[in-house]
Amino acid sequence: MADEQNNRGAFLIQEHFCTVMGAPITARICAGLAISLDRDTRTGRRVLDWPGEPTTDALPLRLVGGLHALDLAGVAPGLSALFGGRITDPEEVQQVLRDSFITHDAAIYPWLDGPPQTNEAGRSAALMTGLIEVARQHGPRLELLEIGSSAGLNLLIDRFRFDLGGTMVGPADSPVTIRPEWRGAPPPQVPVEIVSVRGVEIQPVDVTDPKAADRLRAYIWADNPERTERLSRAIAMIEARPVDMILGDAADWIEARLAEPQAAGVTRVLMHSVVWQYLGTERQGRIEAAVQAAGTAATAERPLAWVRMEPNRNTAQQQVWVQSWPRFGEAVQLANVQAHGAWVEPLNPPRHGEGNHAKHGGGGGPAA
Incomplete structure (x- = not known):
């Protein structure tokens, strides 16, 4: 009722x-x-x-x-x-x-009829904060797998330029520079080499379709005109060179991707932002089981990591969590983040958790 x-x-x-x-x-x-x-x-x-x-x-x-x-x-x-x-x-x-x-x-x-798909490019600053930590732990070469890619904007993470409190990452000639307000010590300046970026989305948005692009703009809050400008630039980047995103189920896709052969010297990374709450308990459980199994099999030569930005409904903030294997299987919260990536507040020291994703930022809440 x-x-x-x-x-x-x-x-x-x-x-x-x-x-x-x-x-x-x-x-x-x-x-x-x-x-x-x-x-x-x-x-x-x-x-x-x-x-x-x-x-x-x-x-x-x-x-x-x-x-x-x-x-x-x-x-x-x-x-x-x-x-x-x-x-x-x-x-x-x-x-x-x-x-x-x-x-x-x-x-x-x-x-x-359907939930908003903001796919805010600014959130990639939070993901990059986690990727820097993964690169520090395991080396610079990263293979990225994103679930809930929506319109694919965060799949441009290897083409964006980032200024994270003075720590610079990404191509200097990028048409999009993401520069959140940084509230604390900057992350370490370590090499980050993204060798591939792939994504999956159950309801993909084709931003090259003007109607779909207008729909994304409608979901951007009127208070944030800078987000609209960044969206237009990101769309132009996808029009110039499409991202690697397919239609599919997140759990099916991750199970298949984690079973693929992995190149030596490359860390395989599952990443996502503001998607966990929409997956449902069955998909969440399957993804957690697949990651834990792959983590158990990970080696120093072929590491695995999990980087996520997900909401904490009690604080109206997003949290950046990182886990990696083989040596760092415990979940660690690196930062609190504004829902659209406008600011990043690193935790010093990082907060350690129990390694159970559902207990760390997966509780849902308004974010778009």
Whole structure:
């Protein structure tokens, strides 16, 4: 039985996350939606009668994405004023939202059909923080396997330039430099040589399709125009040279990839960001079992590592965790990270865990 109050409450939870992440416009819209939603439209009824867990399902972000798409298309002046930050009074916000649902019900409704796929390129700074640690432990040559690749933006990690608190990684002539606010000592300046990058996605986004690219832009919060610019540059990089991403199931793919022969002197790395919560317990268990089995078989000549950026719902932050075999099988948290990679706060010393991924940042929560 759907719980209308719980479904409204999910928008207030998302408001809190947006506020913590410095996104007042999106927070204001989420707060307005919690109050203004009613049963006068198909969209309103579907949201209020949502049968699943609305926060885990990213229900608020589905709806905000649909509204933002109308703003970006220039067909809803009231929404454009709202997303532009020109309307701030709570009652005015609520009225604009009510009017928008009545006028654009048919256009908004389909945005509820699937979760947002932001595939934020800024998150690759968090992943690179983990990869630097892997390179420090096992040597520079890395073979990357990403699950939940979405549009493939983080598969450009070998082509991005990174400035991580003054530690520089990646090609100096890259059209995209990712430079998060670095809140602590920079990572060590060690060589990182990415020999291959492959990914899998169960619902891949083709960013060379203008409609798909516009959909990604709609999921970017209006508070973060720099993310939109970075997305456009990353799309241009994929258009110039596609990434290696296939359609498939994450667990099936990882089981197959970890069973492949591995080159000597190359560390095989499973990596992902803000995807674990969407996999479900069965896939999570299969991936954990495959990694543990491969880790047991890892050698100094053919190491294995697991680098992930996943949310902690209690702090509204992402956490960067690293495990590697054969010598470093214990999970270690390297940093806390803003959900879109705007800042990175390294932990000094790193926090050691129990090696069980599900206990470290896999709990889910709003992040997109």
